[in-house]
Amino acid sequence: MTLSLHRHRSLALAASALAAVALATTACGSSDDGAATAASSSSGADSGAVKGGGGTLRVALIGTTGPVAAAKNDGSLAKDLAKVGAKVQFTGQFPAFAPAAEAINAGALDAAQGSISSGVGALAQKPSFKIYAAQLDNAASEGILVKDPNIKSVADLQGKKVAVNPKGTGEYLLLKALEKDGVDPSKVERVYLGAADGATAFSSGKVDAWAAWGDFVATAKSKGARLLADGEQVGSENDTTYSIATKFLEEHPATVKAFYENLRRHSIAEHDDPEGAVAKENQGAIKLDDAAAKILAENYRTQNPIAPIDDNFRERFGHVADFFAKQGVIKANLDPASFTVDPTTLGS
Known part of the structure; x- marks a missing residue:
């Protein structure tokens, strides 16, 4: 963007x-x-x-x-x-x-x-x-959400689109995950979207992953999404x-x-x-x-x-x-x- x-x-x-x-x-x-x-x-x-x-x-x-x-x-x-x-x-x-x-x-x-x-x-x-x-x-209530079974690790996000809210939780979690796994941030496309638009883009498949939190994670998981990496795994504070x-x-x-x-x-x-x-x-x-x-x-x-x-x-x-x-x-x-x-x- x-x-x-x-x-x-x-x-x-x-x-x-x-x-x-x-x-x-x-x-x-x-x-x-x-x-x-x-x-x-x-x-x-x-x-x-x-x-x-x-x-x-x-x-x-x-x-x-x-x-x-x-x-x-x-x-x-x-x-x-x-x-x-x-x-x-x-x-x-x-x-x-x-x-x-x-x-x-x-x-x-x-x-x-x-x-x-x-x-x-x-x-x-x-x-x-x-x-x-x-x-x-609360590490369990935040992280990188995915639905694609072929995305098995943070490294697999390379070349993918990830929805994040700019200068907020989503961008923070994604950048922490990439740093933790040694992935160059330029290799992952950040799609800057507000929370509601991120939910829509993720559910419709317009993005491959979504960095989210709280109610959004609970709702996405209830519909079959999974946390590729949660807050604890990425070292979130x-x-x-x-x-x-x-x-x-x-x-x-x-x-x-x-x-x-x-x-x-x-x-x-x-x-x-x-x-x-x-x-x-x-x-x-x-x-x-x-x-x-x-x-x-x-x-x-x-x-x-x-x-x-x-x-x-x-x-x-x-x-x-x-x-x-x-x-x-x-x-x-x-x-x-x-x-x-x-x-x-x-x-x-």
Whole structure:
């Protein structure tokens, strides 16, 4: 893919992200899902209730499951934020972190989750958010998916087309796999596609492989795909991260802390009761089928709960940033300390 096409896709992602936000804002107002009753800026709520509280937290829904989906479906996030004088507005469905980051950059969104790799890619373009929490990489839920029985090793990807989301999890996993197996990246064609388009290209056979994660892996495996190499095999440090717009963090730190505490509780529930967590989460307009939901529950059983940012995470962040810089995905390395914050210290 040429550079001009890559830029065109980035603009398209930004447009689709903002369209999703606008559509969700128009539709918001339901008290059932804890959404704010009207669109408002991040400083538009009763900020005097608790020092550092208040605000209307605009949260992206990414994928169909996860702690954010659970917090929306059971109404607990709206209740927890109300205790600090804040409101929540779920802004609509995003296929991955990249378009959500574009919406944060545009001032249309406050919070989203994604991988370290996608966070590094977005921060390298515009540092408009900070990472406040993370889950250690769940190696079984990510990797290089294939269907062709003749592709038996990473080396067999030479001369093949692999769908990856640019500057995100897909590109990271593919490059890690190629490095681990000593394959020249120029020998494998990277097809830059967003997550939803990658799924379509893979299922229709327009690409030979797909570097994917989470719900996408569960769904593809339920339809007969297999992981040629998972996160552990490629040496992934691609932790799941939770990001907050810097402006919102500065204005409403106690609200961010309450948000973190809610998500952590839901992530602990995923680990302790995977089937129950999946049942609570898998209620959106786009649902996983039973086979995919079962695979996701198995992944949850081995997944670490959300934890505050610490030195271990910052070290792993640095490794991913170093790798992307070395591979030429980003122009220069990033200092983890500049883009992270410990949520347990907020609002005090």
